[in-house]
Amino acid sequence: MAADTVGGAFLGAVFGEVLRLVTDSIQKARKFKPQLEELKSTLEYITLNIQEIVKLNEKLDRPKQETEKLIVLLRNAEELVHKCSKQKKWYSVKKITLADDLIKVNESIKKYCTVDMQVQSTRDGKETLEGVKTIIKIVSGNEHVGGVFNRVKIDEIDGPCSVTDLQEETPGLDAPLKELRTELLKDDGMQVIVVSAPGGAGKTTLVKKLCADDKVKDKFRENIFFVTVSKTHDVMAIVRRIFQHKKCEVPTFQTDEAAINDLELLLYSIRQKAILLVLDDVWSESLVQKFKFKFKLPNYKILVTSRSVFPRFGSGHQLKPLNNEAAMILFRSSVTPQDEKLPFFDEKLAKKILRVCKGSPLALKVVGGLLCGEPAAVWQSKVKEWDRGVSIFVSDTELLGCLQSSLDALDEEVKECYLDLGSFPEDQRIHITTLIDMWMELYECVEDGLSAITKLHKLSNRNLVNLFIASIHLLYLRQLNLCLSNQFCLSTRKNASDDGYYNDHFVMQHDLLRELIIHQSMSEPVERTKRLIIDISGNKFPKWWSEKKKNPIHARLLSISTDETFTSGWYELSAPEVEVVVLNLRTTEYTLPNFMENMGKLKVLIVTNYGFLPAKLSNFSFLGSHSISNLKRIRLEHVSIPSFGVQVSNLQKISLVLCNVGQAFKKSNFRISDAFPNLLEFEIDYCNDLEELPDGLCDIVSLKKLSITNCHKLSTLPEDIANLVNLEELRLASCTELSELPEMVTELSNLKLLDISECLSISELPTQFGKLRSLETLCMRGCCSCELPTSVIDLQKLNLVKCDEETALEWEPYKCYLSNLEVEVLKDDINLNWLRRHHF
Template sequence: MPDVGGAALGAVFGELLQAVVVASVKAWMFKSLLKQLNSTLESVTPIVKEIEKLNRDLDRPRHETDKFIRKLEQGEQLVRKCSTIRLNCFKRIFYAYKLQKLDTSIASFFQVDMVAQHSRDTKETLVKVNEMHSIFKRPDGKENASGFKPFKIIGACSVPDPPQIVPGLDVQLEELKMDLLKKGMQVVVVSAPGGSGKTTLVKKLCKDDKVKGKFQNNIFFVTVSKTPNVKVIVQKIFKHKDCEVPELLTDEDAFNELGRLLNQIQSEPILLVLDDVWSGSESMVQNLKFQLPDYKILVTSRFVFPQFGPGHNLKPLNEEDSMTLFNHSAMLPDGTLYIPDQNLAYQVLCEVCSYKHAHMYLSSIVRACKGSPLALTVVGRSLCGQPEEVWQIRVKEWTQDATIFYSNTDLLVPLQSSLDALDNKIKECYMDLGSFPEDQRIPVTALIDMWMELYKLVEGRYAIANLNDLSNRNLVNLVVTRNTASHNGCYNDHFVMQHDLLRDLIIHQNMLEPIEKRKRLFIEISGNNFPEWWLEQTLHPVNARLLSISTDETFSSSWYDIKAPLVEVVVLTIQTKKYTLPNFMEMMDKMNVLIVTNNGFFLAELSNLQILGSLSNLKRIRLERVSIPSFDMTTIQMKNLLKISLVLCNVGEVFRNSTFHVSDAFPNLKEMDIDYCNDLDELPDGVCDIVSLNKLSITNCHKLTQLPEGIGKLVNLEALRLASCAELEALPDTIGNLSNLNFLDISECPSIKELPKQIGELCSLKTLSMRGCSSCELPASIMNLKKLEVVRCDEETAFNWEQFEALLTNLKVEEVKEDPDLNWLHN
């Protein structure tokens, strides 16, 4: 038993832990719950020690942990009481529920309360750093006008956090740790079928105290995937170490540069984690081996690589661990597990449930999942809170013969059933996710564009509802990278992640139909090797509505024609530095959505853009991480284009082109979204002539200093977002002409020192978001905003609104605390 010791918190914590150990022997009917509680306590023991030490060092007040200490004291009494419970069924249920709640509340304290305290401490540290910065300010004045340094992302290869519950991995973890820490074996391989917990095991290993103690800050976690990009992997490692990122021309350059970097830090142990390595990438792993004294490579793969040694093969979970994981996945928010029973339909805990029907349901479902962690998680989530009839149907489906996804495994049978259980509308949306590469975050805005046109959705919120449905079934993970003010229909910081196994399921389902009958064509081109059916299809057109083409970094943009007259959505995923749009798109008369995403490390220069002028039905364009060169755009006119999104693009060259008239090219545009376009220093005046525009979003464009005076001509504008434009100095006086504007966001625009007095003329304004604008002065005309309902801001800015909040009867000032989530950066 770990000895916490120390001051009050540590002492009480240690007494609870000792009580749990004793009760685990006496209270056999609560054995599993006490085992889980003991695991939770032991996992947070190092944190408790650190809290005690830091509180002493920093002279923190003890009242911050008093409430938690009382909870621990109550928990000790509860655990000791459990040792006295014998055959009383109702008391067993009652105390089992109490134990579950205790475990949840302890975990919650460290996941919520401690995170909040950590956030406060971080901000206090930042204040101190800023104070020091003001003292030691550079004399050369090389700062932004606002005093802000450019935002820089670090930790590009950081280890993601493992799931909260990871049963059945303790033995494998110790064996893997032993191999990793001993001398001799340089490459250690963990192999198992998809969804078996390989990545989870490695994440947990990298968070182990002994592993972190040895490798310190030299643990690099990179996802390799089916088509590895060695140059991007190496560039991420350089970025992680905050070194200058080299431009690499070949894979050989990448290996050489990485070798030089690792040689510079060879005095310290190094661990390189290569997650999801596919068959055929053995030579890449071999080339990443360097003759360094304490350098290890840890590989996870669905395949076995005997040339690197025997490796570690993960086994399916046993029945007990499977039940634990399933229970956790199917658990309701209040910590209970709903197990339907034909005669007694109420909530009981699995720990004490001995009813015939409940046991039958659980045993059948767990057996059907075949010990697959992913299957248990997905199925558990899909059955959470469902009525008995749904459980009965699922049990019947999963115990009958079904099509096996791979000939050598039946792990995907429950997942296939979960997919089939979707109604047609949601299933169609889910199948579209195969358009995007594995191991990549999918922008929610791209899915909204796709689904609104494919399924004729009236508003984007219907697409969000579909995503939430898929997320609730655990078929996708929704990631919000910045949890700030209410989005008000803006989802630029929302992403979707899908597991490789589930994407494989989509691809497999799609391949069951012949090429010419498929609704979707998912095409991956390696080099210039087109699939055979493409070269043979000239006589037989395909009938797909969605065309997705992924090309690698060696693709030359030499296209063969394809006849696909029914295509409505084209998704192009690229990696080359130069990319030419295919001419065959010119013949796609029904095409109304184009999505181009560059997953290479450097921006891709996009050419042949003039072809878009021939697509008369094109309604939505989304470009990400591309450079748009200056060219003659006078011939381009897209009368039906409703929305254009430019994300992380270079657009300055074409916007400054005198021959490019935005209003002529897009006369009926409704939405324009410009995000993270760092070369945008001014908005073209022509944008102000697009009177049809009702949503304009310019965010994270740090070189933008001003808006054109003509913005007042956008009389139909309803939403204006200017968030995180650090150099934007003011809003133009003509903004008062925007009589239909109901939403304005100037959050994190610190250079705006005052709002124009014309702001009071925004007669339709309902929501104003201005987080991070505490130095912005508010004019007296604010009193004229009679329809203003919500101001979202930080605590400092809220102080400026106190005098107006009392006078504007409909106004509510909401203080919003930013909660950035950077765990997705490793992708």
């Protein structure tokens, strides 16, 4: 097509034409429904973005040929859709080919937007930054430009500094909102505005509501950056998130000063527009000072929330407790069940409760959650308790006292589980499978984890935790230190998995609640506490530890969290009773502590990296020590593993999530069967460098569960997989390059569950698939191009197939032979909303 015909109007017309055709064909060509709906979603979300870019290219005098390739792709898609509409047969080779072609053209359009347009955008951004650098050099005479020239490319991620919509009641905030908005919109030269109040008073809710205000959005538009800072702040991480939010390449910084210099350059380039930086939950006044630049930007405002008053920045705004009217509204909403049928509400008792809560929003919500759905007797009992002087507040830690009352309502076992959540950093998602591993060993929870899930639901119903379902890969891409108050979860459902698979299930706790947990755990001397939770900032160890006291610690659970600046070696620690070790890290290199070698009762090791890049782990050798022969479970997340060259004889389960495993698995002298000879469960999830299963895996005949999911480079399974004679579960979900199931899979006579969902490259099941006579559950959603062999009629124990609508039709002819078979059609969940904020 000639370049001069490719303009914004023409491109829009092509989009409209193809989009209408795809929409009309979804109902006409139902056998291609999944592929057509995904193509429709792709077209819908890129239309406006492409039109805007075309217009900008015209203004920047960019060659129109840059969008020619997209026009060709759209015309190809149009031709394919016409062919699909004419396809009459339900089962044919041509149908499979067309379905594959639809997938390919859809991926080509996405690739164009994520690669070609990204290259164009990067070029434009670099030209802009180059001009800004020149201007600043001239103005300042300063040749140092931070880390602009030292960059690494990462996958584009969407809006890590966005403000989420508020879904909760916010009574009592109208007056402070109006006052704060007036000051924020003033052009009086005041750069920093501080909102201060005790924890749980509603500071974050107020500023989120402010950011959603129409007048504020009209002034600052796309330049509102919301960052949750928390106690352990990281200047470089904050700057990275802002760069990510503006869809710029993320610099590599060596110092905080370099990071601030680069941020100054970035904001200077958009100085013509108003800029609002929201720093939420700030603990350090000096941190705010760092974001006040040497070159004053006239339209730049910093809005800060903190538990402290920062006198350096003026009187600020102190958020007051809620008045009685607002408190009653919030309390009433908190005690109202989800079905909105309030079984009991006594106005007189409610007023007494309001006096106890003293206008604290968090206290009102926690107490409301405690009494939600409870009968009158429970309300009266609590009020009498407080009337007798049993206060939920303690001296100046009133809010902690309030939260303590919610813990008292838990039965002892659930309370113990809740206190274990303090082992993980504040404002971070906690994998439910991690908690299952811990609790199965600490409290002997039932094997399938249902007991652990039940406990989490009890905590969730008490408003002590939030449960949600999300893709862990997207969580990391979103931004690696993000508080999930900026959630972009795929779902907030609380439904537990009905087949024991919880890899996308998470739980979150509030930072203040974590303080309560630590307060509760540390109420006893260090030597006698049940769980020892240690937060190390920099290289500052707790005094009792750095003084090298030799008294042994009797805790069953040991948690150590270190930050980005941790470089120190480890002091010795005598903890012979420890059964679970949780290591939370943020550095790119990390040495496992030697003192763990003396933990004779150690059963579970959990290592989670919350940093920007995978952490390289070292000192694995002690894991093979005979002194820790009770070690049963290892979970590693977002780390790089150099080697497993040790034998952990009694290990039953190992989980590798978002890890670099290629180097460890490809070592010629390494066989995983030598390292873990008695393994029962092996999980690998989102390990992008996994190309083949580790050598010797199929020699671990004890293995019962094998889960290799979201490993997109895995293309084949070994023929000797038949050696896994005791295997009961095989999960291969979303291994998109896996081309086939080898025929030897049919020799797994004890296999009860097989999951090949979203294995898009598998076109057929093995001919002798019916030999899997123990198979009870088959998950094959997104496998509409996968042909079923006639041998499936021999799967007499098969009682559940989970699949999409197209695959369900494939099973219809066989249902009369399989009397117990239920085919569960899972609705298409094509959701590209998380991509809509991508930059193209």
